[in-house]
Amino acid sequence: MKYALILGDQLSTGLSCLRELDKSTDLIVMAEVSAEARYVKHHKQKIALLFCAMRHFAKTLQNDGWQVHYHHFDAESAQHSLLDVVAALTHQHKPSNLIMTECGEYRLHHDIISNWQHRLGIPVTVLDDDRFLCSKQRFADWARDRKQLRMEFFYRDMRRSTNILMDGKQPVGGAWNFDSSNRRPYRGEPPLPALPAYSYTDDDKAVFDLVDKHFPDHPGDLSRFNWPVTRDQALTALADFVEQRLPWFGDFQDAMTQGEPFMFHSLLSTSLNCGLLNPREVCDAALAAHRAGKVPLNATEGFIRQILGWREYVRGLYWLMMPTYAANNALNNSRSLPSYYWSGETDMNCMREAFNNTFDHAYAHHIQRLMVTGNFALLAGITPGEICDWYLAVYADAYDWVELPNTLGMVMHADDGLLGSKPYAASGNYINKMSDYCKHCRYSVKTSTEHDSCPFxxxxxxxxxxxxxxxxxxxxxxxxxxxxxxxxxSKKQALTQHATKLLENLDNL
Known part of the structure; x- marks a missing residue:
């Protein structure tokens, strides 16, 4: 008998390890364990999402004829880690070997390949995760001998190799991206569509109770939980986005509006990153809508670039550069993360809005992450490891492979320009241009050195x-x-003095 361990971000029936098993003889193992839920203080909605989705996926496998051992979370269990669960089953069933699809975090991957075979006393086979459109090896081949690993050139290569948005050897529309068309502020038109509302089973609700009981000190709450936890719900989310929000996504993808956490964004990253959706089908859905004349090219291309470009690129970069990448601190930052990153209590309205979205929904869209909370951390000189751990903890779509390059490289420029050619630093003018936040703030975005000037x-x-x-x-x-x-x-001196005072009192802004 062989057995396979399937992780919480591998909820795909096409998983590579499943292709190596025999339903009639082999065993699938899934486990909710304290070590994975607590290695950072994950948002309550993130834990609930994964536990619910894992339980539904286990039932899907069982209904398809698989034998599944499912370890439910138990605070009193002696099995705190994935290895504890696997070791106990190995002792009980004496399998010939353990098969896994490679995991998405270096922390766990290194432990598996370094320790598990010795600890278990049986062979451990780790297979490629072929759910991505670019393999680790292909990215490494692309990166070899390049002086600069720019996403734009990787994205063009992926467009060519997948034939997505291509007209022969040329990009559809005559340009590789339409970013210049995707920077409109939102002024109330068209109306923002409502998100689909998902229904949850009694077992889902039991998970919510479990998370509330056993993770009371973790950020966020479950009162506004509205994430897909099944494949069918994820497909509903995809169809709804393509029909209701994708047509306007391009124009307003960088826009922010008071009290509107979702705008025209897809919210599909949680389903993509845990395996309920795969990237090709998401790209194909956007392409089909464009070909049918329902979605303009700037929206289609801008959305596909986030998946075919950024998502694949940061994964490739992560595995190419780890583990040393995580220790980068090119700007020598040393300040601690201000307390309002955990409480949300600040007079800076743009930051407060982003925090409210984060704690209410385990979500903030990419401009809130990059140009508000991230931009502030960059300007303030926050230690990269602290802000990286924060992003990993508070967002339901955050896994180390996608979060670390985006935060350490794109947000904090801590990799010395490996990911981005310039830091994404901006004053309050950018936030004022792309949002109505400043109108609701006690700080003045029009001044820089007064006591009530915008700190940015x-x-x-x-x-x-x-x-x-x-x-x-x-x-x-x-x-x-x-x-x-x-x-x-005199102006430079006043700016320096005011900024120094702010930096000395970061927790009080």
């Missing part, structure tokens, strides 16, 4: 000043330093 403004120039030696020769930043050099010395 002086912190932006302080960031540019303290990192001048690193960035002034960057051709994409010369205009910034030209503007800074035109300021009067």
């Amino acid at each position: 403004n002086s912190l932006y120039w302080h960031f540019m000043s303290r990192h001048r030696d690193r960035f002034s020769s960057n051709p994409r930043m010369t205009m910034i330093y030209r503007s800074y050099d035109k300021m009067a010395d």
